[in-house]
Amino acid sequence: METPEFCTEDGNLSLKLFVVLTRALQSVEEKVMQDIKGHGLNLTEFAVLELLYHKGDQPIQKIGEKVLLASSSITYVVDKLEKKGYLARIACPNDRRVTFASITTIGINLMDEIFPKHKEAIRQIMGGLNMEEKQFVIEELKKLGYYAKNL
Amino acid sequence: METPEFCTEDGNLSLKLFVVLTRALQSVEEKVMQDIKGHGLNLTEFAVLELLYHKGDQPIQKIGEKVLLASSSITYVVDKLEKKGYLARIACPNDRRVTFASITTIGINLMDEIFPKHKEAIRQIMGGLNMEEKQFVIEELKKLGYYAKNL
């Protein structure tokens, strides 16, 4: 099975893309984490709290689907946010298998305070590209991710 | 401190870029991991072994710098690769603080077999973009990552 020349080129380019993609996210994520850690949360906790803040109460399982975590991991994260007082578990009256996670007033107050800062922090972290470039990269990454996911 | 309108736009775009970047890498990484897991390694182990395979023996600390892992994590990964017989620790004769990690013949044989397959797998995973697009995204991600890292 011979590999044509253009495939080798494409292979090298793809390899490079994988490395660059990994490195770029690593750099970005580190800065984002610094921002969030300063508010006593980690990236996962923030993602869950942000989901409840913007989308309202969610069955625990739905959270897992949205933030791409296994159900066992969600239990862990929700436990931690509950202990910190930022969310509460609320039993579903219709379906007793289901537990809703619901952001508390304290949680809302926290997000009211930190979300605008978070958004601004990300805007600065992403400062390496102008708006047009961001728009373009977003489209390209969507294509890339969509294709890879459905392989 | 008022935030001008265009900054809000930029903020939303940046937020979206962060989400899309994260999702794209997640999709890609999952497929890459599937490929590598099939050969009895995980992503980190593969990265370390690949470094030694292509760049030769490395002081253990250098490995950490290259693959972006803490020294304690490197100890763990090197331990595992050593147990599997793919690398050996070799004391540095000049500086007795230093230990080199060196890929064994068995490790080389493994990489000879799986690296071409790995490269082809990544080429397929990255099939959502053509070569021109890949080249462009690489440049943009480099800018993005470089800027973020040096904030």
Add this chain to the structure above:
DNA sequence: TATAATTATCTCGAATTCGAGATAAAGGAT
């Protein structure tokens, strides 16, 4: 030379994630 600062590696415990399996409730089919 003796001391201090630096460097490389390792040990240990905590945090985070996952997968497998347990439990319990709902829904569907006979």
Add this chain to the structure above:
DNA sequence: ATCCTTTATCTCGAATTCGAGATAATTATA
């Protein structure tokens, strides 16, 4: 009504990563 399948959550143990601190060797400084 009973049994089977599906669904939602949780428990548990393993894997992986990190940070703090230990150890030991090297280098710089007084």
